[in-house]
Amino acid sequence: MDQPTVGILHPGSMGAAVAACAATNTAAVLWCETGRSLASVERAAQFGLTPVSTLPELLDRSDIVISLCPPAAAEDQAHEVAAHRFTGVYVEANAINPERTKRIAALLEPDATIVDGGVVGSPPVGGKTPTLYLSGRDDATTRIEALFVGTAVRTTVLGTEIGKASALKLAYASFQKTSRVLVALAVGIAREHGVDQELIEVASRRTDSYLAEPEYVATTAARAWRWGPELEEAADALAAAGLPPAMLRAAASTLARWNDAKDDGELTLTDALDRLAQP
Structure with a gap:
């Protein structure tokens, strides 16, 4: 199977480092630079992420999208993605409560396939090895596990129920x-x-x-x-x-x-x- 293209939303200190690990097993990791701070631009460049100019371009080119943003922005970000009718795998990896995760899943399905994610640990730099916990459909969580094989990000699947990883x-x-x-x-x-x-x-x-x-x-x-x-x-x-x-x-x-x-x-x-x- 061809390697997927991954889009990372809001590449902060955790998101950019996690995305950089995924780059090992992907064709490219994209991020949208429009409206982002100079610090974000520098961070994305440091981790070797590929810039695109608009969110629609990122969504059109990505097979998998990972959302790692401040909790308050999680649903607004999901609404933007839903408006574009994204049809790939959407990893909701923000620190939000399970009910919000389920609302986001309902918003994006059936166009997209949702994986609930939760990162426990420090960003994967300097020898740190966080764990990305996953829950969702077996075929989708298997694809996310494959992104991080051989990297500093460990993965653990908790089951198929959306909300478990968030909890x-x-x-x-x-x-x-x-x-x-x-x-x-x-x-x-x-x-x-x-x-x-x-x-x-x-x-x-x-x-x-x-x-x-x-x-x-x-x-x-x-x-x-x-x-x-x-x-x-x-x-x-x-x-x-x-x-x-x-x-x-x-x-x-x-x-x-x-x-x-x-x-x-x-x-x-x-x-x-x-x-x-x-x-």
């Missing part, structure tokens, strides 16, 4: 990201009373405690602009399951205090805590 992604994110928020708050209390170093010493005596890694608070702050919406999605999933969503909504609200620190790689722990203390 697993959010279940993990709800724990991992909220835990990092709790670290920031704990260190913030301790710093206010001059016992932050003692707190870290206490935490360091425990095995695998995030509290023993306070330096990660600055990284959390820089990623807050996208972690917050993920936790809102997870809170919606909790509510749909009859579980209390208030804890995750509070964590998302806390992260919102760092929205102006978007992708700031120079942020220090002190900077992050100072910003957190200022509503």
Whole structure:
């Protein structure tokens, strides 16, 4: 079988790196440069993605489209793709709740074949090996698995039901990201009373405690602009399951205090805590 052409929507730090891995087993990986920032253009060039000028051109040329964008944009992006009557495989790999994934599937079918996806882990660069969890029709998930054979992206198929991959992604994110928020708050209390170093010493005596890694608070702050919406999605999933969503909504609200620190790689722990203390 000929190698497929893949289109990547919104090639951010995760999307561009994942797409670059797929390039190993594809004829080309396309992205639409119209309306994108200079940072996106530079990132796409760095990862060797092929630019096209319009979304219709990307959809016409692509056998498989992977959507990896901020959660708020997921449905708008799907509506644009549906309007073009895309007939290939559409991988909905955004951090959105299962009900939204099902709505997107209903929007795009029967023209397109939907695969539900969820990436767990860091972008596949510098030795990192995230896992792309998949659920959907067997023939479609098999095609997506083939894209990443021999690459840094691992794949695991969870079954045929749309929503399973999204649920697993959010279940993990709800724990991992909220835990990092709790670290920031704990260190913030301790710093206010001059016992932050003692707190870290206490935490360091425990095995695998995030509290023993306070330096990660600055990284959390820089990623807050996208972690917050993920936790809102997870809170919606909790509510749909009859579980209390208030804890995750509070964590998302806390992260919102760092929205102006978007992708700031120079942020220090002190900077992050100072910003957190200022509503």
